Amino acid sequence: MKFIIQRDQLIAGVQDVMKAISSRTVIPILTGMKIEAKQHGITLTGSDSDISIESYIPAEEDGVVHVEQIEEGTIILQAKYFPDIVRKLPEKTVEIEVDANLKVTIRSGKAEFNLNGQDAEEYPHLPKLETENSFEMSIELLKSMIKQTVFAVSTMETRPILTGVNLKLANNVLSFTATDSHRLAKREIPVTDANIEFQQVVVPGKSLTELYKILDDSEETVEISVTNNQILFRTKHLNFLSRLLDGNYPETSRLIPEQSKTKLQVKTKELLSTIDRASLLAKEERNNVVRLFTQGDSVIEISSNSPEVGTVVEEISVELIEGEELKISFSSKYMIDALKAIEYDDVTIEFTGAMRPFVIRPLNDDSILQLILPVRTY
Amino acid sequence: MKFIIQRDQLIAGVQDVMKAISSRTVIPILTGMKIEAKQHGITLTGSDSDISIESYIPAEEDGVVHVEQIEEGTIILQAKYFPDIVRKLPEKTVEIEVDANLKVTIRSGKAEFNLNGQDAEEYPHLPKLETENSFEMSIELLKSMIKQTVFAVSTMETRPILTGVNLKLANNVLSFTATDSHRLAKREIPVTDANIEFQQVVVPGKSLTELYKILDDSEETVEISVTNNQILFRTKHLNFLSRLLDGNYPETSRLIPEQSKTKLQVKTKELLSTIDRASLLAKEERNNVVRLFTQGDSVIEISSNSPEVGTVVEEISVELIEGEELKISFSSKYMIDALKAIEYDDVTIEFTGAMRPFVIRPLNDDSILQLILPVRTY
Known part of the structure; x- marks a missing residue:
């Protein structure tokens, strides 16, 4: 040679x-x-x-x-x-x-x-994947779908299936779903010309994270093919092959509340930086818990306290508050992750009470959904 | 308040x-x-x-x-x-x-x-230093003196005094010396208007490394004052106080050979990158040993081998070889550190045999000296 x-x-x-x-x-x-x-x-x-x-x-x-x-x-x-x-x-x-x-x-x-x-x-022979049953999508879009979901996979090996992102392609809609059972991230896009459908293809989060790093923005499209236990991402110069996770991915659609009792509309960046500040003193504690109180019809208060260190409190003027008054506590980390994944200027947050999961979506866009379970503090 | x-x-x-x-x-x-x-x-x-x-x-x-x-x-x-x-x-x-x-x-x-x-x-009271006995120098120069010497201090606590850089101010010359007993780095500058002299002020390497990071290039001068057990670096907005190391710093001047048997003159960058390459395979071994052979009167060969992995060899055309033929082995790390510290395009290296320390200096500048002890491999 x-x-x-x-x-x-x-x-x-x-x-x-x-x-x-x-x-x-x-x-x-x-x-x-x-x-x-x-x-x-x-x-x-x-x-x-x-x-x-x-x-x-x-x-x-x-x-x-x-x-x-x-x-x-x-x-x-x-x-x-x-x-x-x-x-x-x-x-x-x-x-x-x-x-x-x-x-x-x-x-x-x-x-x-x-x-x-x-x-x-x-050297072991790598499996050859049939690439007839495949679909194409833009690299930019694939990277954005990975970024918006993969952070929510579980890092615990107790339920291995949750360490992956669930891919589903049906009725010309491709969806990515990830959950660690405390929060859930989901993104959907329309796909045309796909000559395959699948209900459940669970790709290890680690594989998608590596794929994200390696995909070159200068190339345009990626071809994706799937078998029972492998998924192949193919670009002009690259073949990226990952094994799939075995097992049944949980049905997540029933987790998502259909109605809400309190609805907020708020500037994403303002909420993000306020929660980031409120979380500073909560570093030590496991869940970095912060509290959100509605105040009348245009202000929310974000606060946190750490008995040893001190307290922090900050008000934000919001665009809209609808429905019941609300006092809720949640992990600031989950909220920060979710808000960072939503690349829109404004978000709506829908609550159905202090103990029920709440849903964060970009304003006027249902293709991205972030769900977080609150923390009981009262 | x-x-x-x-x-x-x-x-x-x-x-x-x-x-x-x-x-x-x-x-x-x-x-x-x-x-x-x-x-x-x-x-x-x-x-x-x-x-x-x-x-x-x-x-x-x-x-x-x-x-x-x-x-x-x-x-x-x-x-x-x-x-x-x-x-x-x-x-x-x-x-x-x-x-x-x-x-x-x-x-x-x-x-x-x-x-x-x-x-x-x-809060403990910080010692107040009398700043009458002090001298001034440019921040840029102080940073360069630190950078050119501090890497050579010992990281072993077996001889604590060697973990510091020895400062000496006498006859209007300020010198910084550092050695870990395998190599030595020394830099001298002329100082005018100093109303103090000292023979031995050993500042912990760690203190100087922090001082280097903190000194702001946008300010011009630093005032240095010394007592028995403290040194103070003072700029317009900053007081940096460090304790000194106790003990006698070894007399290093007799380590520096006065004559040489082989003398090279070589492009700093070329030698640096060749030794860097030769050291790649020697990673595992403690001292990253590389060999230098003179070849006639205008070429040196740099090589290294690692039995498990393989060998590497490269020739460099040098500007000048004078004196005896030479085969010598040394730590590539020490050589790379020394060459990086010398911010000149050309260096001279003077050897007095394969088992004696050799000296690296910038061409036509005696204010910087780097000395390295070779490694016995034959």
């Missing part, structure tokens, strides 16, 4: 693939990176068996040559040193050559590294 | 003073910040008993009012919450008021915090 590659292209590919490689894997060969040279281009692969990432660098693209003098072959390289080596090489091109004894030589300018490679035969 | 202060001024002062406050101190009151209001301005104080920092915010400066409605007084506030509170307040001004029961009220816009203060009488 041999090829000469543009260093910048190699750096970008290695950086993407490294996101799937863990030094703590139980399968030693997975601490390595697979490098496959074909005449049409170079494929880098990394995997921790939950997530697998392939990055493809075409030999030529839009008339620009990325890779030259390709002699085909495959090798596994220790991933621990490779990213630093590539990043610190002196010249703009890198030559990688493998001899019959799996010795890998990396040359750039006058610098020469000789590393021990491993036989690619020992 | 009461005053209304510009939030930005308060943030900057709090941030400086926080550098001296540790939550792990054995004296509980030192987890607090002292706030003293006088008609002429506000003084904030923090201390971990090794370092004490006072930041002064004048009521008025250059015709700009920073503090208003001052009622004099002093209070100790829990430092843990105060920086975040100040940073997140909604308005540009902050009102701080203390009542007879030491309750502190912080108001900004509609936000109001009520915190429990502590009696300032319980």
Whole structure:
């Protein structure tokens, strides 16, 4: 195997693939990176068996040559040193050559590294996904759906299914739902031209977080295909494969109240910074609890106290208060997460009493929903 | 006590003073910040008993009012919450008021915090330094002297005196020396108008590192005064007081070889990046050892090997090689630290054999010296 590659292209590919490689894997060969040279281009692969990432660098693209003098072959390289080596090489091109004894030589300018490679035969075969049953969406939209939901997954392994985001595609609507049983985040978008439907595809939150980091805003669309136990996100240069979580995702629609007793409309940023301030003294306590009181028909009061440290109180003028007077306590962290996920200037919050879940939505947009269970403090 | 202060001024002062406050101190009151209001301005104080920092915010400066409605007084506030509170307040001004029961009220816009203060009488009195015996220097120069030496102090408590930088002022020359007994860094500058001299003032490396971070490049000069066990750095708005280390600093001048057998002249950046690359595979090993071989009269070879991982070798064309052929091994970390400290394009390196310390200096400048002990590998 041999090829000469543009260093910048190699750096970008290695950086993407490294996101799937863990030094703590139980399968030693997975601490390595697979490098496959074909005449049409170079494929880098990394995997921790939950997530697998392939990055493809075409030999030529839009008339620009990325890779030259390709002699085909495959090798596994220790991933621990490779990213630093590539990043610190002196010249703009890198030559990688493998001899019959799996010795890998990396040359750039006058610098020469000789590393021990491993036989690619020992690397596990990644499942090939049929991509006929797939749908496309914009990368920007996918990233926004991930960002608006993934923070609400459970971090506790007691109910593993809740550590994932539930994807559902039916009646031309794609929805992402995440809940840790104390709060819930949901986002829906219309999808056209999808030739598949599914009720329950639970993707580990960790996979979506990595996918979010790796998806390149400069590319336009991502193709998504699903099987029983895998999901594949495919862009022009990237294959991102994740296992799915086993088990039944709970039915969440009945959690969402259909009526409300008190309704607020408020500036998102103002509420966010007030709750952020109120939470400062509550740091120590587990839930960072803050209180919200309605005051007449245009003011709410946010407060918190921590007996050892002190108290904080602040009033906000709101756009609208409708319905019953309300005194409620909730986790400031959940509220801050929810408000940050809603990228609108104004939100409505609908309450059905101090002990029932309440719902936060952008003003005049039902496609995003954030639900929070209050905390009993009286 | 009461005053209304510009939030930005308060943030900057709090941030400086926080550098001296540790939550792990054995004296509980030192987890607090002292706030003293006088008609002429506000003084904030923090201390971990090794370092004490006072930041002064004048009521008025250059015709700009920073503090208003001052009622004099002093209070100790829990430092843990105060920086975040100040940073997140909604308005540009902050009102701080203390009542007879030491309750502190912080108001900004509609936000109001009520915190429990502590009696300032319980705060230890900081030593007052006589500042008659002092000298002045530019902040820029002081920062450069710290940066060029402090990295070489010892991090081991086995010889506590080596965890400090030795300051010496004699014959109108100020010198900073640091050594961990494996390497040494020294910088000298001429000082005029100093009305003191001292042979040995050992300032903890940690103090100088904090001082470096806190010194504001926008101010011009710093006044330095010294007593038996304290050193004070004073700028317009800042008093930085550090204890000195007890004990005799070793005589280092005899470590520095007076002659050399091999002399190189090389581009600093080129040598730095080559050694950085050579050190990549040596990560695991304690000393990150790399080898340097001279090759004829214009090339040196830098190499390293790590039996498990592989080898790396690179040649550099140098400006000049004089004297004997040389094969030497040394810690790449020490070499990288030394080369980074020398902010010149070209360096000379003088060797007196593979087992003797070698000396790195900027070309045509003797005010900076970096000395490294080689490693025996043959």
